[in-house]
Amino acid sequence: MALSPDEIRSQVSASYGARVRPTLEASSDLIPLIDASASCCSAESSCCGSDAADVDITNIARLYADTDITDLPATVTDVAFGCGNPTAIAALQPGEVVLDLGSGGGIDCFLAAKMVGPDGRVYGVDMTPEMVALARKNAATVGATGVEFRLGEIEHLPIDSGSVDVIISNCVINLSPDKPQVFREAFRVLRPGGRLQVSDIVWTQPVPAGLEADMDQWAACIAGAIEERDYLAQIAAAGFTDVTSVTSEYSGARGLASADIVAFKP
Amino acid sequence: MEILVCPMCKGDLELTVKVEAEGEIMEGTLVCKDCRERYPIEDGIPNMLPPDQRD
Numbered sequence: 001m002a003l004s005p006d007e008i009r010s011q012v013s014a015s016y017g018a019r020v021r022p023t024l025e026a027s028s029d030l031i032p033l034i035d036a037s038a039s040c041c042s043a044e045s046s047c048c049g050s051d052a053a054d055v056d057i058t059n060i061a062r063l064y065a066d067t068d069i070t071d072l073p074a075t076v077t078d079v080a081f082g083c084g085n086p087t088a089i090a091a092l093q094p095g096e097v098v099l100d101l102g103s104g105g106g107i108d109c110f111l112a113a114k115m116v117g118p119d120g121r122v123y124g125v126d127m128t129p130e131m132v133a134l135a136r137k138n139a140a141t142v143g144a145t146g147v148e149f150r151l152g153e154i155e156h157l158p159i160d161s162g163s164v165d166v167i168i169s170n171c172v173i174n175l176s177p178d179k180p181q182v183f184r185e186a187f188r189v190l191r192p193g194g195r196l197q198v199s200d201i202v203w204t205q206p207v208p209a210g211l212e213a214d215m216d217q218w219a220a221c222i223a224g225a226i227e228e229r230d231y232l233a234q235i236a237a238a239g240f241t242d243v244t245s246v247t248s249e250y251s252g253a254r255g256l257a258s259a260d261i262v263a264f265k266p
Numbered sequence: 267m268e269i270l271v272c273p274m275c276k277g278d279l280e281l282t283v284k285v286e287a288e289g290e291i292m293e294g295t296l297v298c299k300d301c302r303e304r305y306p307i308e309d310g311i312p313n314m315l316p317p318d319q320r321d
Contacts, residue, residue: 132311151313156273158314163269
């Protein structure tokens with residue numbers, strides 16, 4: 001039986017909330033920022049490599065404090081998280097206003113804030129209350145400035161039109177039951193000339209039948225993933241131009257790939 | 267945050283502060299000037315989820 005969009009949203013949110021709660025409630029400062037269990041990168045999922053697990057926030061904090069902006073792309077690559085969005089972060093320029101769709105524990109936002117510097121600004125939106133709480137806690141630990149987190153839905157962004165230079169997102173849009181609406185909202189909040197630069201999981205072949213009704217497979221970033229060509233077509237349909245995508249297939253998961261996508265608002 | 271708007275109608279928001287700590291708004295309300303929808307701020311986090319998506 002097909003699930004309704006609301007059922008998908010609430011179950012995905014509950015699933016991520018439950019996974020991140022033990023981390024959030026831990027009194028220790030040793031918060032795993034990229035705990036494999038707190039992202040779509042679960043052991044049985046092919047969303048990312050096994051090296052994505054358990055990057056300790058104290059290490060991130062140390063890197064963060066020591067890292068010069070020119071070194072950051074390498075730092076981002078080193079931490080190897082999610083589907084991987086290092087190119088999007090490396091491309092950020094000082095002074096840019098950045099919005100992260102599905103900001104999770106906040107690492108992309110912290111790194112982005114370092115890139116855009118004191119004249120820039122970074123906003124993270126996530127629909128799971130526990131994730132936003134964790135991101136705020138992590139921001140304090142890391143000492144990140146110029147970053148704000150909001151509890152919100154990426155299909156209904158609480159962000160003013162034409163106010164953002166760059167939208168980043170790492171392995172999140174696949175979780176949305178209404179991706180065309182996500183891309184329309186992304187288009188709305190970007191200023192003319194702004195760019196969408198996201199990483200996500202896509203199918204390089206037709207999606208196997210029956211997957212979309214499996215909630216565990218939704219939360220694992222598999223059931224919600226769509227074919228790459230449909231993904232790009234939905235971005236173009238929202239008004240974006242110069243839509244490009246580079247995919248790398250996962251070994252051992254035939255038909256699933258990580259896509260680095262760039263598109264521009266004319 | 268000056269670019270924050272109502273997620274539903276994209277109207278401007280009016281802030282009411284109940285509790286402030288170290289320059290941060292911990293408890294309060296954001297009300298849309300256009301559609302009058304109310305968004306709570308709890309534990310320092312503005313809840314900008316659509317009303318039907320709140321717990």
